[in-house]
Amino acid sequence: MRNRSPRAYLASTAALLIVLFYALIPVLWLLSLSFKTPATVSDRKFIPQDVTFENYTSLFAGGLDSALLRPLINSISIALIATVIAVTLAAFTAYAIARLDFPGKTVILAGALAIAMFPPISVVGPLFDMWRTLGLYDTYVGLIIPYLTFALPLAIYTLVAFFREIPWELEQAAQVDGATPWQAFRKIILPLAAPGVFTAAILVFIFAWNDFVFAITLTSSDSARTVPAALAFFTGDSQFTAPTGNIAAAAILVTIPIIVFVLIFQRRIVAGLTAGAVKG
């Protein structure tokens, strides 16, 4: 099928370069801005003339009162907690859907799909009001709950797709060979299920890490505000200096985990993203 003529190689190289350029240009621009001094931030050059780390260090000056440290801790904690809970709940549900026979299966899957399409802005007002009454406004829990809701459909669909592929007979086979149920689960099922669980976890983490709508509407201070929301409220050292360098530096910092995930787990991310769609 594939012709391996020099022309085809040339076309492939060109395509590769275009895609790389397309994907990386804004990230490289942020990286460049983040190393520029206030004097050279407007020079429009891609290579910074005098390199400075000031934009990064000043984000953390003052410890917990600094511009970024608290939001960064909040972002990491909230995304991790939401990921663990969402994947656990989704794993229970996906196991039931993939393995057990019960009426209401399709209702749950259809409901999850409906929630994946649900506009978050439509529940922001009621949540804002409810959370203030319940004392959840501006707290970790107040953000984790909506993140769970909107991440669960993605996690359930990914896990159902993975769990359906697992040869569950192996569990009984192991028990016939003398393994205890726990051994059968730990030695046979867990290793087979782990990739799916991991994929779901990455997708949920990226979702929670990314959210902005809930982060700015359900928080009012640094006690629960995550990095995307904090970035939107960044101010310069004085009202006359735009915090361009600082914002660029903070933006680069929150992008690093995503780039690391993508580099290590790209196959899994692609498999998870397309798990539900291919069968549809």
Place this chain on the structure above:
Amino acid sequence: MTAVPAGRKASRKRGGPAKTSDRTKAERKLAYMLCAPAVIVMLLVTVYPILYAIALSVQRVDLRFPEESGFVGLDNYVAVLSSPLWWQDVFNTTLITVVSVSIELVLGLALALIMHRALFGRGLIRTSVLIPYGIVTVVAAFAWFFAFDPSSGFVNSLPFIGEDKSWFGDRGSAFSVIIMTEVWKTTPFMALLLLAGLATIDEGLYEAAKVDGANAWQRFVKITLPLLKPALLVALLFRTLDAFRVFDSIFIMTRGSQDTESVSILAYNQLISRLNLGLGSAVSVLIFIIVLLIAFAFVRGLGTAVPASQGEKK
């Protein structure tokens, strides 16, 4: 409610034994226990709040004037639907959705075909397209904002572009940058879904078409597009609904100035900035209804697409 027992009866007839055995009962019980937590969390933050939003939308609830609260019927809806701002924002949101999803579809399909046909560097391409997908939307918005910003951006130093063009100073150029940001961020998602669709197409079909003398364009139009239709519709559905919620990039780039406000920004302004929960909830409910209508239209489209492709297989 009545549909469930009817369905049970039907499955019982097919299943043979008239009575559900203890084992089946136990299995069902376990299944419901396993599903309950996730279902409860999902309902708790969608169904209950949307009902609550509907309740708020027929009341006057302004947190700045708490004592003036009370039932006002459909007054909030009348106020929203008769305001030019709402229709302006519906137009803006529709414009952003239609233009960005169309560009994404073309670019995403091109990208998917490149990834599908690339001789080498597939891993590198996949890694680089996943970066826009994974990057925080607010960061993407800042990246493009700083690129186009007249004081710090590099775009104005490019040839054929005015040295001091103020991109966020007028509606047309502000929209272009917002749409560009959306396209940059979400084309990879479209491309990956379409790539998965391409992988399901039997290569033998192309060989057969080649033997019959079909050229590359004919193969694309007669084989690729029809067989890709289900994947295309799924990708379009998710992207359209996602684009309709556009909020982050507008919030960062213009905050809705120069008439670039979207319906989500309008809801945010009413609910959070003005604390007018009644009016804001009416906007929220209207957005919900629009999303429902879009989803319904697509699902009907999908419904007609899927049986057709299944029919071909038989």
